[in-house]
Amino acid sequence: MTKSPFRPDDAPDASVLDMHRTLIRTLERRGLLRAGLTLGSLVMLTGCDVKRPEAVEEALLAISNLNDRVQALLFDANKLAPTYPASMILRPPKFNAYYDVTDVKPVNGATWKLELGGLIQNKRPWTLQDLQALPQRSIVIKHICVEGWSYIGGWTGVPLRTFLERTGADLRAKYVAFQTADNYPSSIDMAAALHPQTVLALQYGGQPLADPFGFPVRLRTAVKLGYKNPKWITAIEVTNTYPGGFWESKGFPWFAGM
């Protein structure tokens, strides 16, 4: 098995980014615009400031943060992603993670429980049977990776909106965050979570999810890039505190909306 192309050759030390993240997240929009218009930041954009590369990274993250806001403004909650006939579903789907498929640790569906946290009224844990009993929705959508590759997949599961409504989640909160069995924290904005093409997927192509693709439950949303679709979900939290995510802590943009 070849190395996943999604994994960087050598993962950079993310601690520097985490150190500055609060600062970056609290920057004012006006301040960003003003800072973006100075000659100094223009010079940084040309990559001339080689003596302080961390200053370049801070500037890039500040613009990335601004891009996240622009993307949230561009997002149309009623705009549906193109869908495809079931005959176009790729079987099996493409595997991708930050490790090889041989390192997948299957989750036992019989003992698996979905924990809830944060701004949710009823935090009773859910079993797989509980989820299967909820209304299901099937979508055949394109999975697009930030790397550029894409494939058409067919997913069936509980619309995340339905799940959040049933559990009494605060739908005005900013974020829905996920914990997974493979230590791949992820989070999306509430608007994307409530989009009709965002589901807690239980099936692929009419069959229960196979182990490498997130059994028993994974997120599939048509309005985010591939890395915003955590697999093997173990916990969901609704929060107003920025939760971040696995690749986001290494520099990738958080919003990643399509």
Added chain:
Amino acid sequence: MKKERSPKDRRLHPLAIRVMHWINAAAMMVMITSGWGIYNDDVIINGLHFPGYLRLGEWAAWSVNWHFAGMWFFGINGLIYLTYGVATGRLRERLLPIRPRDVVKTVVETLHFKIAHEDLTVYNAVQKLLYILVILASINQALTGLALWKPVQFSSLVSLFGGFQSVRVFHFAGMVVIVGFVIVHVLLAVLVPKTIWAMLAGGPRLEKRRSPQGASK
């Protein structure tokens, strides 16, 4: 020391054009080299990878961040340039008309190593064609870039180019055209250094326009 110039005194490259030219030059370099960093993770042409010294960004995440930062400079600067060029009539004045016999003449002359550049204010037919080509390629980059960035919000743009993967090919092809242009452009500028000076200082003064501003209706 310099004599006061009347506001109607026109230079080959007005200050606004010079500023936009150099912002664009920097933005394009950022977009091209960071684009190569993104490209490498899922190549379009088998076996074609861009080596590390040509890529901007330590790895893909930073190339993505460079690309999505540079896009604002490239896009907004380009939009102002096109608006300015159309509103002042500069694009029309510099780049039109192109007569086929002039193209043939220029090609023949170039093949005889006769690259006439005594008068910087007159662009030959091939120059005009190349400038139009690179403007079209840049518009292609902006549109396909927008489609790749927001394939759901701009899904009609994606279908216009024939689907997500073919948008990527168009985006790649646009890059190839621009890189080809940049190579020729820089090479010729170095061969005729006064063109570089003109883009810094403004270049020769222009005669009064034959027709008043906004000759285009």
